[in-house]
Amino acid sequence: xxxxxxxxSTAPRLSAAASPLSTAEPPTPYKDVTGYNNFYxxxxxxxxxxxxAKSLKTRPWTVVVEGEVAKPRMFGIDELMKLAPxxxxxxxxxxxxxxxxxxxxxxxxxxxxINQVQPxxxxxxxxxxxxxxxxxxPGLSSSVLAWxxxxxxxxxxxxxxxxxxxxxxxxxxxxxxxGAPVRMVVPWKYGFKSGKSIVKIRFVEKQPxxxxxxxxxxxxGFYSNVNPEVAHPRWSQASERRIxxxxxLQRKRPTLMFNGYxxxxxxxxxxxxxxKNF
Amino acid sequence: xxxRAGLPRWLKPAIFLLSLLPxxxxxLLGFAGELGANPVExxxxxxxxxxxxxxxxxxxxxxxxxxxxxxxxxxLRRMLGLFAFFYASLHFTxxxxxxxxxxxxxxxxxxxxRPFVTVGFLAFLLMVPLAATSTQAMVRRLGSRWLTLHRLVxxxxxxxxxxxxxxxxxxxxxxxxxxxxxxxxLLLAARLxxxxxxx
Numbered sequence: 305x306x307x308x309x310x311x312x313s314t315a316p317r318l319s320a321a322a323s324p325l326s327t328a329e330p331p332t333p334y335k336d337v338t339g340y341n342n343f344y345x346x347x348x349x350x351x352x353x354x355x356x357a358k359s360l361k362t363r364p365w366t367v368v369v370e371g372e373v374a375k376p377r378m379f380g381i382d383e384l385m386k387l388a389p390x391x392x393x394x395x396x397x398x399x400x401x402x403x404x405x406x407x408x409x410x411x412x413x414x415x416x417x418i419n420q421v422q423p424x425x426x427x428x429x430x431x432x433x434x435x436x437x438x439x440x441x442p443g444l445s446s447s448v449l450a451w452x453x454x455x456x457x458x459x460x461x462x463x464x465x466x467x468x469x470x471x472x473x474x475x476x477x478x479x480x481x482x483g484a485p486v487r488m489v490v491p492w493k494y495g496f497k498s499g500k501s502i503v504k505i506r507f508v509e510k511q512p513x514x515x516x517x518x519x520x521x522x523x524x525g526f527y528s529n530v531n532p533e534v535a536h537p538r539w540s541q542a543s544e545r546r547i548x549x550x551x552x553l554q555r556k557r558p559t560l561m562f563n564g565y566x567x568x569x570x571x572x573x574x575x576x577x578x579x580k581n582f
Numbered sequence: 583x584x585x586r587a588g589l590p591r592w593l594k595p596a597i598f599l600l601s602l603l604p605x606x607x608x609x610l611l612g613f614a615g616e617l618g619a620n621p622v623e624x625x626x627x628x629x630x631x632x633x634x635x636x637x638x639x640x641x642x643x644x645x646x647x648x649x650x651x652x653x654x655x656x657x658l659r660r661m662l663g664l665f666a667f668f669y670a671s672l673h674f675t676x677x678x679x680x681x682x683x684x685x686x687x688x689x690x691x692x693x694x695x696r697p698f699v700t701v702g703f704l705a706f707l708l709m710v711p712l713a714a715t716s717t718q719a720m721v722r723r724l725g726s727r728w729l730t731l732h733r734l735v736x737x738x739x740x741x742x743x744x745x746x747x748x749x750x751x752x753x754x755x756x757x758x759x760x761x762x763x764x765x766x767x768l769l770l771a772a773r774l775x776x777x778x779x780x781x
Binding site for chain 2: 335336339340344348350351403446447448449519520523535537538539540545547548552553555556
């Protein structure tokens, strides 16, 4: 399978500097990165987003940043593109369902945006809201989750250099099915923690009630750090299947603590019971 | 209704071949590299769904026979039931092999810890004695006990639907399990009605 976008792709290219935070593991083929997605706003089947996200209009696009900040403001997508130097970050992505990919994202640390709005002392958490427009998103007619999709991070997590505000992948702007035009990527947490097609970022004092937590609190905790030792109530998280790389008759590979980013992020959770704070 | 003749000679072999199509499709897709980004998931779900479809078809024989008066239909039932067991076995094999790499302890832990796996495993386990006693010789040897034993299928159907239901619970996506649940409920209810009418 070809790794890069097809030659026929007309998506705008983005130039980005290579990052020392990238993994050397081979990226998952473009076809799988853009064809096997969870983005329930477009349907719950893995191929629904690629099929139905064409209707998503990504320009004009604004992101409202509000809440416990000294300088609340609204960013246009072009402003966001230029807010900080773009980097290519090749990250592992571990889905809570037991599969993983390696994706060459393009973006910059979320901290660059956070510093622009100056959070107040009351800002303990940050909340991300995904677009919820039934005209563009056929999946909203189902009651799988309460819309809009809400995700959140603790402030220190959001400020961590690995937490990426992503605007592209594989050298292009984000394909719609991957959360265009702007999304989060938090590589040490299960994939659903990284909100897609973000329209609002709120700084808050209380721990956000995230969409998946609301739907099934005993299954999807607020932290949802990748952890091979804490099983999901319906399956083990000890191992995973790398999409596009692990063959059909191949043993699953072991899942790494914090998805292999323990050296960088374990200190964020020092002294916390990760079984309780799953 | 007037009793009809036996089965046309071609019917049973034709249904046999049709029942193999889901497996043939998996092989064809596999060789063409068309099983998608997650082939193991695809094969697991496909074999599970076809086990349930075959189970529904098996359970449909008796109501169909009563409705149509075509008693010879019963001669298709064993084959359909064995195909249900066949696809369930493939489903279980994928689970034991590709999920757990033949680590029996890990597999059993999975079965014990996760209710959705527990009921699926139970449904499969209950199918084993039915498949084992499906021969003519066993029917004769067990006599009336054979019928009692094979009533287990009334439990297997609901367990299989529950397995599917709990599997889909994570996505609150109950369309498919609700469909199979309704089919099985209808097929079981048809028996109660039939019995009340003294047939």
